[in-house]
Amino acid sequence: MKTKKDNVLTLDQFKDKHYGKRGSAKREKLETGYENFKIGALIHEARLERGLTQEELAEKVGTTKSYISKIENNIKEARLSTLQKIIELGLGGQLQLTVKL
Secondary structure, three states, X not given: OOOOOOOOOOHXXXXXXXXXXXXXXXXXXXXXXXXXXXXXHHHHHHHHHOOOOHHHHHHHHOOOHHHHHHHHOOOOOOOHHHHHHHHHHHOOOOOOOOOOO
């Protein structure tokens, strides 16, 4: 069976088409939302890798299970200092940030 590849878009092409070019308000809202989602997903994945429950991670960090759940599920944004505590104290890792211009 032959597949048609003319209508296949890269992720960036899809975002350009449906959310506008980088810098537009709609596109920036999408990108910011994705970054917040990605942070929560990375914490969730790292927590599971360490074999910790949300409650155990919260205890190590000095917060609540509910707060960890909200971060992992992109319901609540965490402050940078809180992220650092979660990564370093809770997960035994190192938080690294980059700035792209």
